[in-house]
Every structure is written in C-alpha cells, then in structure tokens.
Amino acid sequence: MRIIITGASSGLGEALALHYAEGENDLVLIARRQEKLQKVADECLVLGARVETVVADVNDFILMKSIGEQLASEKIDRLILNAGISVGHSGGVTSFDDFHRLFQTNFLSIHALLEPIIPKLIEQKSGEIIFISSLASLLSMPTSIAYSSSKRALNAYAEGLRYQLKPYGIDVMTILPGFIESEMTKKNNFTMPFFLSTQQGVKRITNAIAKKKHFYPFPFRFYLMIRFVQLLPHPLRDKIVNFTNFKKGA
Ligand SMILES: NC(=O)c1ccc[n+]([C@@H]2O[C@H](COP(=O)([O-])OP(=O)(O)OC[C@H]3O[C@@H](n4cnc5c(N)ncnc54)[C@H](OP(=O)(O)O)[C@@H]3O)[C@@H](O)[C@H]2O)c1
Numbered sequence: 603m604r605i606i607i608t609g610a611s612s613g614l615g616e617a618l619a620l621h622y623a624e625g626e627n628d629l630v631l632i633a634r635r636q637e638k639l640q641k642v643a644d645e646c647l648v649l650g651a652r653v654e655t656v657v658a659d660v661n662d663f664i665l666m667k668s669i670g671e672q673l674a675s676e677k678i679d680r681l682i683l684n685a686g687i688s689v690g691h692s693g694g695v696t697s698f699d700d701f702h703r704l705f706q707t708n709f710l711s712i713h714a715l716l717e718p719i720i721p722k723l724i725e726q727k728s729g730e731i732i733f734i735s736s737l738a739s740l741l742s743m744p745t746s747i748a749y750s751s752s753k754r755a756l757n758a759y760a761e762g763l764r765y766q767l768k769p770y771g772i773d774v775m776t777i778l779p780g781f782i783e784s785e786m787t788k789k790n791n792f793t794m795p796f797f798l799s800t801q802q803g804v805k806r807i808t809n810a811i812a813k814k815k816h817f818y819p820f821p822f823r824f825y826l827m828i829r830f831v832q833l834l835p836h837p838l839r840d841k842i843v844n845f846t847n848f849k850k851g852a
Contacts, residue, residue, distance in 0.1 A: 609685030611638040613784030623651035660711035674722035691745035708752035778819035
C-alpha cells in the first residue's frame with residue numbers, strides 16, 4: 603500500500619508511520635523537522651517499509667500543491683492528514699496571528715495538498731483520506747477557541763468531501779481523538795481527562811481506519827460526556843463548561 607502521512611516527525615504521525623511500516627508498505631512522510639523525520643524514516647526502514655521523506659511546511663500552499671501534484675503521479679491508497687498545531691490553552695484573547703496560523707496549518711493547508719490529489723483518487727476509483735480532527739471540535743472551550751474552530755471547519759470539509767467522493771469508491775474518514783500523549787499535550791498544565799498513551803491512541807486510530815469508520819470520536823466515554831453537555835439547556839451548559847474549563851494547573 604502507498605500511504606502518505608503528514609506531521610510524521612512526532613506524536614501520532616510518528617506512531618502511525620511506525621505502525622504502517624510493519625506491513626511492508628510504501629510510506630511518504632511529511633513534516634518540517636528534517637532530523638526528526640529522518641529518524642522516523644530510518645526506524646520505518648528497519649521495520650520493512652520503503653520510505654520517502656518530504657521536508658515541507660504545510661503552510662507553504664504553493665509547495666503543498668506541487669507536492670500534491672507529484673504524489674498524484676502514482677497510485678495513492680491512503681492519505682492521513684495529521685499535521686496540526688495548537689497554541690495552548692489560555693484565557694486571554696487569541697492574537698490574530700495565532701488564529702491565522704492555526705487555520706492555515708490545521709485546515710487550509712489540507713485543501714492545498716488535496717486539490718491536485720482528489721482528481722487522481724477519482725480517476726483511480728479508490729483510496730482513503732483520513733482527517734485527524736479532535737474532540738475539541740465538538741465543544742469549543744473558552745481557552746481553545748481558535749483550535750476548536752479550525753478543527754470544526756475541518757469536520758465540515760471532511761463531511762462534504764465524504765459525500766462528494768463516496769460514489770467513486772473513495773473512503774473519507776474523520777478521527778476525533780481526545781487527549782493523547784504527544785509533544786502537543788506535553789504543553790498542557792492541567793489534568794487531561796481520559797488521557798491515553800500514544801500507543802493506545804494509535805491502536806484505536808488504526809483499528810478505526812481498518813474498519814473504515816467514517817466518523818470516529820474517542821475515548822467513547824469522553825465523547826458521550828460532550829454529547830450529554832450539548833443536550834443540556836444553555837444556562838446549565840454554561841455552568842458546566844466554566845466549571846470544567848482547562849485552566850487549573852495539574
Ligand atoms: N495529542 C492530542 O491530544 C490530540 C488530540 C486531538 C487531536 N490531535 C491532533 O493530532 C494531530 C497530531 O498531533 P500530535 O498530538 O501528534 O502533536 P505533535 O507531536 O506536536 O505532532 C504534530 C505534527 O505536525 C507537524 N506539523 C505541525 N506544523 C506543521 C507545519 N507547518 N508543516 C508541516 N508539519 C507540521 C509536526 O512536525 P514538524 O514540527 O516537524 O513540522 C508534527 O509532526 C494534530 O492534528 C492534532 O491537532 C491531537
């Protein structure tokens with residue numbers, strides 16, 4: 603299988619690359635930090651994969667389009683759009699620059715890469731696109747408005763794309779993780795509910811991909827809690843959100 607993974611230099615992307623390396627797959631790994639990406643690639647090679655690394659900033663949209671064109675010159679079986687950032691949880695007003703960067707990285711860069719790839723998948727009449735969204739997209743907390751918004755935009759994009767591509771036999775999946783051990787969550791100085799190790803997280807993600815789950819929020823109990831809060835009348839919901847807001851040091 604030819605599998606492309608963005609954000610493969612650390613965290614979930616790294617663990618996903620190592621997981622799929624074991625199946626003797628052709629991997630294309632994308633991220634900015636060359637040294638870290640090469641280290642992941644070397645480990646994947648040892649596990650039996652054929653690996654290509656692409657050192658690129660997903661915010662360079664012209665570059666992303668050209669990478670998409672190059673990738674589309676060969677068959678693409680699975681594309682995991684995992685690169686993403688957060689700007690931490692703060693109670694203040696998010697600067698426009700941070701907001702812009704989050705939307706570029708977590709959302710807009712994705713279509714820059716996909717624009718030339720989608721016609722290729724349609725021509726193939728096969729392929730999988732997997733979006734790594736977040737449970738944070740379902741409930742926007744006061745301390746992570748920009749992150750939640752960017753991931754909610756991603757959900758809407760993925761939903762429409764799924765309807766568009768289903769008739770061509772292309773599977774579009776949205777994975778919504780809760781808190782998982784990674785460089786991103788290392789920065790959080792509050793107690794993260796239902797926290798999972800990277801391995802636990804990746805096991806669930808790869809199982810969901812194998813089962814072609816088009817919408818996979820996890821951990822399930824955390825997801826249920828969010829759904830429950832969403833059903834409450836607004837005054838009660840406000841109280842709960844303010845009570846649970848992730849602002850206390852752990
Ligand atoms: N960990 C969690 O609790 C959690 C929960 C829900 C969703 N997620 C999502 O899971 C995905 C992976 O995050 P993670 O937790 O594994 O964090 P991470 O360890 O910080 O990994 C983020 C990855 O994205 C890459 N990346 C970031 N900005 C980039 C850019 N401009 N260009 C290219 N690559 C870029 C990073 O590589 P370079 O820095 O080398 O470029 C890195 O490989 C993200 O989309 C995140 O929003 C994580």
